[in-house]
Amino acid sequence: MSGAMSVPRIRTSPETRAQHSQPLLDRRLMDRTIVLITGCSSGIGLHLALRLASDPSRSFKVYATLRDLTAQGPLWEMARARGCPPGSLETLQLDVRDADSVAAARARVTEGRVDVLVCNAGRGLLGPLELHPAGAVASVLDANVAGTVRTIQAFLPDMKRRRSGRILVTGSMGGLMGLPFNAIYCASKFAIEGLCESLAVLLQPFGVHVSLIECGPVHTAFQEKLEGGPGGALDGADADTRDLFSRYLRHCEQMYREAAQDPEAVTEVFLTALRAPRPALRYFSTERFLPLVQLRLSDPSGRSYVAAMHSAVFADEPAQDPDGARAEARDGEAGSPELGARPAAPQ
Numbered sequence: 001m002s003g004a005m006s007v008p009r010i011r012t013s014p015e016t017r018a019q020h021s022q023p024l025l026d027r028r029l030m031d032r033t034i035v036l037i038t039g040c041s042s043g044i045g046l047h048l049a050l051r052l053a054s055d056p057s058r059s060f061k062v063y064a065t066l067r068d069l070t071a072q073g074p075l076w077e078m079a080r081a082r083g084c085p086p087g088s089l090e091t092l093q094l095d096v097r098d099a100d101s102v103a104a105a106r107a108r109v110t111e112g113r114v115d116v117l118v119c120n121a122g123r124g125l126l127g128p129l130e131l132h133p134a135g136a137v138a139s140v141l142d143a144n145v146a147g148t149v150r151t152i153q154a155f156l157p158d159m160k161r162r163r164s165g166r167i168l169v170t171g172s173m174g175g176l177m178g179l180p181f182n183a184i185y186c187a188s189k190f191a192i193e194g195l196c197e198s199l200a201v202l203l204q205p206f207g208v209h210v211s212l213i214e215c216g217p218v219h220t221a222f223q224e225k226l227e228g229g230p231g232g233a234l235d236g237a238d239a240d241t242r243d244l245f246s247r248y249l250r251h252c253e254q255m256y257r258e259a260a261q262d263p264e265a266v267t268e269v270f271l272t273a274l275r276a277p278r279p280a281l282r283y284f285s286t287e288r289f290l291p292l293v294q295l296r297l298s299d300p301s302g303r304s305y306v307a308a309m310h311s312a313v314f315a316d317e318p319a320q321d322p323d324g325a326r327a328e329a330r331d332g333e334a335g336s337p338e339l340g341a342r343p344a345a346p347q
Contacts (some may be wrong), residue, residue: 039121040064040070043220047263053089065094096147144188163207171212217260
């Protein structure tokens with residue numbers, strides 16, 4: 001007979017096991033990263049909400065907000081298809097144009113904090129500037145600029161108090177360079193660049209990081225949601241402007257065929273920024289347009305960029321330089337980079 005003592009197994013009831021596991025479950029729920037995203041009815045916002053809610057780590061709790069909750073059906077259908085765990089995703093009504101709506105959404109975040117704020121809601125406006133109704137201009141600036149400001153104002157004070165937080169903002173190539181027939185949209189996105197850059201400089205001591213996700217063309221319903229429709233009313237435009245607009249639309253169709261990304265690819269760039277130990281101010285979803293961005297910065301006068309962009313968009317109508325001479329694209333010159341060229345290595 002062996003002298004070793006056997007250790008009796010202690011049997012526990014299901015109730016006891018549940019009591020012991022509950023604190024662990026509660027800690028995991030409390031340790032989750034709380035993310036609030038605006039503009040989740042479609043496109044980037046919808047796909048980012050699903051990507052985070054279905055992440056295998058189960059480390060995110062996502063509040064997907066929509067201006068109109070009657071549009072949340074596709075989000076929940078896709079969430080079921082993706083197998084998002086219970087409690088990983090909630091929807092809230094939030095209209096960035098209404099400060100009371102933003103405050104109400106903040107109050108409904110049951111955890112009492114937002115770790116990552118994603119400002120994604122926005123609208124576009126396409127067509128000749130002189131034909132835009134004042135109401136359409138005001139609506140775009142209100143949603144894209146003032147709406148982003150309202151949203152950040154609502155959540156930033158708590159982040160500063162906690163000395164922790166991340167703000168991700170959906171940027172655009174239209175915020176880094178002027179695009180023809182997008183004057184108001186570009187104005188709003190240029191404003192967002194200044195807003196975020198100013199905040200990034202200020203918020204370093206508070207442990208709050210601001211990042212812009214600079215997107216090129218993406219396969220979303222954004223074009224269908226343009227204020228006033230695609231191109232607005234062209235009836236009052238002169239013949240030359242109508243001709244240039246037709247050329248611009250042909251250029252856009254080509255760009256979407258050749259360069260448009262799926263929203264799933266763009267969401268991975270958001271995740272890179274979200275998970276970076278030291279987030280950068282800007283992340284680019286594509287490198288395709290960086291040569292033009294670099295050209296704009298390399299020639300402060302703007303002549304090179306204006307000539308290159310005009311040539312790229314209105315290829316069959318050579319641009320005129322400020323002296324009236326035809327701007328010609330020459331091999332090896334920085335004045336006219338191809339849109340598809342890879343950027344030079346950063347200096």
